[in-house]
Amino acid sequence: MSAFGDFVREVREALRAEDSRYSVRQVAGRIGVQPSYLSKVERGDVGPPSEATIVRLAEELGEDPDVMLALAGKVSSDLLEAIRKRPRLFADLIRELKDMPDRAVLRLVREVRDGDW
Amino acid sequence: MSAFGDFVREVREALRAEDSRYSVRQVAGRIGVQPSYLSKVERGDVGPPSEATIVRLAEELGEDPDVMLALAGKVSSDLLEAIRKRPRLFADLIRELKDMPDRAVLRLVREVRDGDW
């Protein structure tokens, strides 16, 4: 039971149904790891890859890197850096929002993006 | 040059000026590590301790755990968990906010906390 591995396998197989270049071997080749390693990752035989490898894999599969990192139990290092630079500010914000419904957070994101302030 | 180690040493020495129980040995004893290890941490001779040890140290020194974790290049695991649960939402929010001035983020925190929405 590996959420990350299962997801990768599912997406890759789906792509493969349309395009034979999405075999374990070829995908592994393009993202720069051994086929045996990707195979083990997909079957949850080993822990998830490093951030860099996950990002390459996400690009290759056309999936969202942040979502794939989350499935691997990780958080993108650029987000970590932002939090580390202003820990009090971001820690408070995230703890305040963590139990709020999606729509509240989403509203906030839009509010900030649309810059009406 | 270890930001984390320098900070710990400075805070501990300051406490020690008022209270002799803040020696390397005694603090190490209370947070459950070897004195030699705390000494090496303070001098940046080794990498920063684990999250759990940093939190105990922060409590012992009366400092903010999030700030001390940040000095150690880490982010509290409860924040990571919140982000991993809703990666798209939080990734967008943090990237939107990371280049904003403190006062903008602060305003947002207050806005959410005071719940006027």
Added chain:
DNA sequence: TATATCGTGTACTATATAGTATACACCCCA
């Protein structure tokens, strides 16, 4: 029917993480 490709099993590795355990020389003071 040869050969190219496929997924996977096995064995190994280098580096990082997060420390422990012991011993030492120095200083204080009673």
Added chain:
DNA sequence: TGGGGTGTATACTATATAGTACACGATATA
């Protein structure tokens, strides 16, 4: 002057991380 407390040097360790390298039998292809 000797016992307790101080900081630190040295050596070692267990576990995790993030893979590589190679070989094998099955399958598909031409």
